[in-house]
Amino acid sequence: MSFLDISHLEKSFGANRVVKDFTLGIEKGEFISLLGPSGCGKTTVLRMVAGFETPSSGAIRIGGTDMVGRRPNQRNIGMVFQAYALFPNLTVAENVGFGLKIKGVPRDQINARVTEMLSLIGLPDLGGRYPFQLSGGQQQRVALARALAPKPQVLLLDEPLSALDAKVRVSLRTEIRAIQRELGITTIFVTHDQEEALSISDRIVVMNGGIADQVGTPFEIYNRPTTRFVANFVGQLNVFRADADGRIGGVSVGQGDFAARPEAISLGRSPGADIVLPATVTEVEFLGSVIRLTAEAAGARVALDTFNRADAPPPTIGTQVELSLFARDLIALAG
Amino acid sequence: MNIWARIAGWAALIFGLLYFILPLAGLFEFSLRARRGVYSFDAYAKVLADPEFQATFGYSVLMALVTIVVGVLIVVPTAFWVRLKMPWARPYVEFITLLPLVIPAIVIVFGYIRLYNTSSWLPLTGSVMGTNFLLAMGYTVLALPYMYRAVDTGLRTIDVGTLTEAAQVLGAGWISILGRVILPNVVPAVLSGAFLTFAIVIGEFTLAALLDRPAFGPYLQRIGANKPYEPFALSVIAFGITWACMGLIQLVTRFSKHTKAAR
Numbered sequence: 001m002s003f004l005d006i007s008h009l010e011k012s013f014g015a016n017r018v019v020k021d022f023t024l025g026i027e028k029g030e031f032i033s034l035l036g037p038s039g040c041g042k043t044t045v046l047r048m049v050a051g052f053e054t055p056s057s058g059a060i061r062i063g064g065t066d067m068v069g070r071r072p073n074q075r076n077i078g079m080v081f082q083a084y085a086l087f088p089n090l091t092v093a094e095n096v097g098f099g100l101k102i103k104g105v106p107r108d109q110i111n112a113r114v115t116e117m118l119s120l121i122g123l124p125d126l127g128g129r130y131p132f133q134l135s136g137g138q139q140q141r142v143a144l145a146r147a148l149a150p151k152p153q154v155l156l157l158d159e160p161l162s163a164l165d166a167k168v169r170v171s172l173r174t175e176i177r178a179i180q181r182e183l184g185i186t187t188i189f190v191t192h193d194q195e196e197a198l199s200i201s202d203r204i205v206v207m208n209g210g211i212a213d214q215v216g217t218p219f220e221i222y223n224r225p226t227t228r229f230v231a232n233f234v235g236q237l238n239v240f241r242a243d244a245d246g247r248i249g250g251v252s253v254g255q256g257d258f259a260a261r262p263e264a265i266s267l268g269r270s271p272g273a274d275i276v277l278p279a280t281v282t283e284v285e286f287l288g289s290v291i292r293l294t295a296e297a298a299g300a301r302v303a304l305d306t307f308n309r310a311d312a313p314p315p316t317i318g319t320q321v322e323l324s325l326f327a328r329d330l331i332a333l334a335g
Numbered sequence: 336m337n338i339w340a341r342i343a344g345w346a347a348l349i350f351g352l353l354y355f356i357l358p359l360a361g362l363f364e365f366s367l368r369a370r371r372g373v374y375s376f377d378a379y380a381k382v383l384a385d386p387e388f389q390a391t392f393g394y395s396v397l398m399a400l401v402t403i404v405v406g407v408l409i410v411v412p413t414a415f416w417v418r419l420k421m422p423w424a425r426p427y428v429e430f431i432t433l434l435p436l437v438i439p440a441i442v443i444v445f446g447y448i449r450l451y452n453t454s455s456w457l458p459l460t461g462s463v464m465g466t467n468f469l470l471a472m473g474y475t476v477l478a479l480p481y482m483y484r485a486v487d488t489g490l491r492t493i494d495v496g497t498l499t500e501a502a503q504v505l506g507a508g509w510i511s512i513l514g515r516v517i518l519p520n521v522v523p524a525v526l527s528g529a530f531l532t533f534a535i536v537i538g539e540f541t542l543a544a545l546l547d548r549p550a551f552g553p554y555l556q557r558i559g560a561n562k563p564y565e566p567f568a569l570s571v572i573a574f575g576i577t578w579a580c581m582g583l584i585q586l587v588t589r590f591s592k593h594t595k596a597a598r
Contacts, residue, residue, distance in 0.1 A: 052500055072503040083494055085501035089519040098515075099505035143501075150505065 001064065003028040004049075004154055004186055009058035011044050011210075018044050020210040022058070029184040031177065033197035036207035037233065042190045045207075046156050049188065051075050062153050078147030078185075082159040084139040086131040092142050093118070093127035099150035117145035120179060137168040144176065148183065155180070157189040161196060173200050194234045198222060206230045222261075228333040231259050238265065238302045239333065248330070249275035249298060257333040264329040265304040267293065267315070273324035277302075281319045297323050359574065366567035378568035387554060388569075395543075395551035398467070399536035402474040403529045406482045409475065411525065414486045415517050418495050432483040435476050440541040443473055448545070466546050473542040478535050482528035489524020490517075526587045530580035538573055 002025030011019040019041040026032050034042035047053040049060055051072035060067040067075055086095050096117050097110040105113075118124045121141040131139055140160055147155060157176070161169040177200040180187050191197050197204050198218040206213045206221060206229070214221060214230045225231035237259045240248050246255045251274050269276055279297035290305050291314045302323060306314065315321055369377035382388050417428050435443070447469050451459035459465035495517065502512045518525070543550035555573065559566035 050500075050504055052503075072500070073506045073508055075504075076506075077504055079501070079504040081497050081501060083497050085494065085497040087498065087501070087516055087520070088493065089516075089522075098502070098507075102506040102511060146501075146505070156504075 001061070002026055003030075003063060004188075005059070005061040006045070006049070007059050007061075009045065009048060009060065010056045011041070011048060011053060012056045018210050019048070019055075022210070022212055024205060024212065024215065026186055026188070028186055031180055031187045031189065031200060031202045033189045033191055033201040033204045034207055035191055035194060035197040035204050035234070037192060040207040041210040042192075042205075042207045043158060046158055046188060046190050049154070050077055050079055050156055076150070076153050077156060078150065078152035078154070079156040079158065080140065080143045080147050080160045082162050084131070084136070084143050084163070086139055086143055086146070088131055090130075091127065092123070092129050092131070092134070095131070095142055096127075096145045096149050098146060103150060113149055117149050120148075120182075121145045122175075135168075136164050137172055140164065140172060141175070144179065148179070148185070153186065155185045155187040157187065159190055159192070161191070161193075169196070176200065198234070204234075206233060208233070223331075225259075225331060228257070231331055231333055236262050236303055237331075238262065238300060238304075240298055240300050240330070248327075249277045251275045251327050253327055253330055254332065258330040259333055260325055260329055260331070262292070262303045262305045265302060265323050265325045267304060267306050267321060267323065269322055270324040272326070274327050275325050277323045277325075279321050279323045281315045281317055281321055284314050284317060286314070295321065295323060362567050363571050366564060366571050369564040369568075378564035379572070382558075382565050382568050382572070391549050391551045391554035392537075394549050395537050395539075398471055398474060398548075398550065399533045401471045402478060402536050403532050405471060405475045406478055406528065406532055407525055410479070410482045410486050410528070411518060411521070412513060414483060414490055415495065415513060418487075418490050419499060429483075429487075432479045435478075436480050440473070440477060440539070441545070443476060444542050444545045447473060460546070466548060470542055470546050470548050470550075473546075474532070474536050474539065477539065477542070478528075478532035481531040481535070485524045485528030485531065486521060489521030489527075492524075493517075493520045523588045527584045530584050534577045534580045537576055 004026040006022060006024045006026075009019055009022040010017065018039075022041070022045055024032070034045060036042045044053060048055050049067070051067065051070060051074075055068055058068075062075070062077075086092075087098065090098065093114050096114045100110045100113060114127065115124070118127055121144060123138060123141060123145075126134065126138065126142075131142070134142065140163075143160070160176070161173055164172060173196055176189075189197070189201065198221070201218055203215060203217055204221045205215045208227075208229045214226050216224070221230065221234055225234060231237050238261075240258050240260070242248050242253055242255055242258060246252055248258060266273065277297040279295035279302065281293055281295050282301075283292075283294035285292040285294075286308070289308055291308050292303060292305050293314065295302050295304070304323065308314075364374075366378050367374040367376065369375060369381070413428065417425050448460060449455075451457055451465070451469060453461040459469045498516055498520070499512055502516045507515065538552055538555070539550070540552035540556055544553045544556070555566070555569050558569055
């Protein structure tokens with residue numbers, strides 16, 4: 001049995017089943033991301049683990065103890081919210097020490113833990129400030145410290161980076177991951193941002209319509225999606241339909257739809273590539289180090305990335321080109 | 336804005352101010368005429384030295400404080416719960432809290448007397464403490480529209496749901512959540528409601544008179560019927576108390592140290 005064991009979890013709001021037969025085992029110290037579009041049920045799963053929602057059926061066990069039926073304040077769980085949720089009337093230090101104070105921990109121990117937590121999040125001197133005196137990134141760090149201070153069994157992160165600007169998001173997600181590794185705390189991270197999920201997770205659960213479509217490492221999820229939804233949702237995708245003989249570009253691949261990532265397709269004939277497609281360039285996007293080309297090939301709209309080289313200007317719109325790829329890079333789309 | 340619009344605006348403002356200030360100025364001026372031929376504060380001195388003034392004013396202040404405590408204990412948890420768990424019930428609760436504005440106090444007090452008289456199953460009017468309790472409950476009802484609105488407006492400025500959940504996962508129970516998270520964040524709103532309650536209770540006549548309690552309102556009426564200048568001095572004092580309450584509401588709101596609470 002895993003440390004955090006979710007089995008056959010179901011949740012309905014009236015006639016609407018938002019989580020369907022969700023089963024997941026999370027090992028101690030693992031960082032798991034629940035990834036999916038709005039309304040896929042990822043936040044509902046998180047809220048059931050936290051105790052804010054009662055499952056319609058199924059079980060949630062932490063360290064072998066059944067959590068269903070326990071109130072949120074009896075679960076020893078830490079949670080960071082999208083909206084920070086710092087208590088506006090308390091200083092940073094009081095916020096961080098809140099959980100310990102509720103538990104009745106002696107004042108000197110609270111102070112020591114608060115100092116430790118503020119150092120951990122890199123804000124050792126801001127204990128006396130109020131939340132409104134901090135930036136969004138600082139507030140979210142304090143929220144993380146507050147969640148970690150009572151030493152919870154599990155840390156839940158409900159889209160904690162969504163309200164922050166792009167630069168802060170990237171730096172804070174790295175910090176969150178570093179802190180999680182340092183403390184070895186079991187963590188569930190809910191996000192709709194695939195880049196976030198891919199960059200910091202041990203494993204990702206891609207959710208769609210209340211079910212876990214695929215569970216795997218970021219590498220597996222990105223390179224070996226098992227459903228059409230996962231393939232489409234995670235990363236960019238070019239979809240090719242095999243002809244009646246099961247061929248793409250003259251190479252036999254089997255019946256159905258196949259997908260290739262933009263980086264799997266090369267401009268021109270790549271040495272050893274078995275599929276070569278004539279194409280017409282329809283769009284050229286200069287992105288700095290990378291140039292994204294869009295072309296019409298084999299009846300499909302194909303996007304591919306090439307590195308920017310100062311000595312080789314990209315083709316212009318309307319240019320006839322050849323695109324090549326390896327048949328082994330094609331992803332068969334099911335579901 | 337053209338010159339005529341500006342003049343019209345100023346004229347309207349001045350008319351409004353005069354409409355409000357002139358009667359008060361007249362009232363104040365008359366209250367100073369207790370001594371023949373000169374202005375003096377004799378009426379104020381007489382009123383303030385009257386033991387009955389001190390007793391009734393003290394009684395009303397005490398009743399106002401009790402009313403505020405009872406009001407806060409009833410309204411804060413109710414408004415919190417409605418916002419958190421029963422948002423569908425909000426229009427009904429608002430309607431109920433508005434009823435004291437449309438049901439005259441005399442109807443309430445006759446209802447009380449009928450329900451809680453000495454021959455009833457709960458004879459509250461049979462003892463001083465019981466009647467005092469009844470009066471405080473009546474005042475709480477009268478102040479309900481103001482207290483509820485003030486607290487509800489305060490709750491609107493904070494993200495009640497998320498703050499509650501944040502406190503819950505940190506181990507807090509409902510009493511801790513209310514006492515340590517919600518209440519401290521709506522203090523300015525609660526104080527607004529409290530000052531309004533205070534102003535209402537200090538001048539209230541109907542409930543106190545019909546329950547025969549020695550409150551400030553009936554004292555005002557009694558003095559008004561029997562003395563020439565003192566009632567005007569008392570009116571000025573009553574106005575002063577009300578304005579002081581309003582001023583305190585402004586002050587508390589302005590100097591609240593966490594007014595930029597995150598939503």
